[in-house]
Amino acid sequence: MSEASEIPAIYAQGVNKIFNPKQENEVVALQNINFEAQQGEFISLIGPSGCGKSTLLRLIANLIDPTSGILQINGKVPEQARLDRDYGIVFQAATLYEWRTVSKNVQLPLEVMGYSKQKRQRRAQEMLEMVELGQFGNHYPWQLSGGMQQRVSIARALAFEPKLLLMDEPFGALDEFTRERMNMELLRIWETTHVTVVFVTHSISEAVFMSNRIVVMSPRPGRITEIIENDIPYPRNNDTRESPEFFQKVTEVRELLRDAHEV
């Protein structure tokens, strides 16, 4: 981590995103976004719907291009980062390919990247064991519950050991219990892999529990209102959720969000 750690994982300066520019239905999705994510950080993007947090994630993933501004991923333009397979991405829906078995789903990025069959299978098995689904490699997606599907999708995103993990409300569709368990599991994975995580959520407690920095955003136009340092020590566990610092941070974020909403 000597050289890489000096280059920020994400560097954004004055990034704007305007949909349908100079047309009647012009929408300013993001305005003047400035932030930096260091290697190995766990960063949450939080804000009400329409604040552009998913758009920002898609900009980082190079699924769309910024209208203006500077955006760098690991010191490269986003397209180069994508072509270099610098990041793995997880969407709100598990987005498994229903004609592939669980193992084959995890292997898909490796197939695209030209790994040998043996290596693919070994790697898929390792990743499935990491998300505690080692027994389910030969199942088809419909045979799995929603939480299990999302775990497969995380295993797939990490299968090729990207430096950056982008997550777009990954646990938004899960029930509270499953969500909390998945939070713990994701933290465990993050601590073992040292991957940088950008985590989009609209759950305040989730953001506080997971991340070391919280980017609070507000809508119309989408912009960053505040970046909060969250120094609750890792490893965090169920006791963390009941600690006073946790409540304090949650309150802090909630008030910021409320202020942003009232402006």
Place this chain on the structure above:
Amino acid sequence: MNQQNLPQANLSKSLSILLLLVVGGILLFITSQFWNATLEDPLILDSTTGELAIWMSDQSGEEEIGSYLGGVAADWAESRGEETLNPDVILQFMQNGLLVSLAILLIVNIAVIVSIALQSGRTRTLMLVLLIGIDCLLFIIPIIEGNAIVMWILLAIMLMLAGLFIAPGKVTRVIGFFVVLSFLFVVWESSKAFANAVDYKILLPQTSWEYSSYPTIEEALDALNSGEIDAIALDRNDLSDYMPEYPDDPEADTAELAYPDLRYLNDLDATANVLFFEITPEFPGRLKFAVRAEDAANASSIRDFYDVSLATVAGEFAEERYLAVNRNLVLVDLKILNDVNLPHLQTIAEAFMQPARRNGSQLLIRILADAGWYTWGEAAAGFIIGAILGLVLGTFFAHSHLLERSLLPYVVASQTVPILAIAPMVVIWLGASQLSVAVIAAYLTFFPVTINTLRGLRAPSQSQLDLMQSYAADTWTILWKIRFPAALPYIFTALKVSATASVVGAIIGELPSGIGDGLGRAILDFSSDYSLISTPKLWASIIMAAMVGIFFFVAVSIVERLILGRYIRNL
């Protein structure tokens, strides 16, 4: 099963046993009929097996034997030291065979009853076997005037259907298929029986004539003249000798006529139809009415004479034919159900088991099977050409909006042109060969494949595609690993449609190509001579064509199941 349900379960149990006992009684009755029949009995002689036996016996004496069954008969004759096999030998064999089959059905019947009593899990399977067995009887036992044996079989089938409803267990696809098929057989035969009973018409009685008859024309005309009666119906040529026409013709010479005060009506509205319903018997055109001159202006239609005191001259016409026959409105014409249009099931089965031409050496079933195989070959070639074309076009369209927008309208337009118009051109262009038939079949099949491939390749969700983009996958990888697998369910749906359409296309394509070995020619041949002899053969050809289509469909479905069955639930 809880205690409360028990009485109901017992009721359905005893009810199904009762049904099965009645079915057993019917089977016993049919068995006794066959047991008692002599070899000359029409029950044996006219049955499908009987007719087959006679043909086999004839074949055994031929110099060159073309068919398998003929060969069997010839060997049999040889083993008995005969030149030609005595038909009685085969008839006896067939009768014994039928008796054995009936005995087996009776045993199955008993097995079903035992199975119901023991609440075994095999009840429905056994009942299905019994049902199919009884269905088969419909195809063997001949329809003989005054012998209600077929009606008893129909009753037995209905009881079996009721039994299958009551019996416990799941309705599988196979059971469902045979239940519907058996129901169809029952509807087929019973509607034919009904139509036969009402003489192929459902009638509504209408006001009829009330008439008196006179020995001679003169007496009748005198009675009209004197006011005794109001009208006379007679042949127009006879009437014109006695009186002037109405309306009066100023140039006609009426001085010589015998009854100047009477008029015969030549401008009557003779159609007595109600809306578009026909009325029988129809009023004969040569008949005309005569009335007194002062009444002539009041009569304009035949209907005006229904209630008047009408007279005519005594004779066949009055007493037996038109005037004496009750007039009826034909509500429904059932001639579609007569033996020419809709033969008995046994007649169709018999057509299968008889030579296509008199004294032919091949049974129709063999000829049609060969034709079906030949046609399927053409259809399969067309199917493959069409499927490949459809896949290629669909793939191009999915990747290029320009191509889709510019070419898709022409693809759609191609399907609005009737294939009957295209087929002759293809034949002239490619020659009267199997290739042109395949191309015509492909013309019908490429369209659904194109449309569904296009639809299927666009089926992956945006996030599924985004994910591939995040892996920096190229277009080919996305097509091969994501779009194509996602499109497969759509493509197979299209292929199933195409499989049946290709058979239709091949049959139509055979007609202008003049290809004589396929089903198209067989259908054309048997429909050109529409008669009691050829319509059963036409039906046999239709059934064979349907079987080819079903076979193709099922084959594609099996491939679909093998490929998609693992990951699609409830395929």
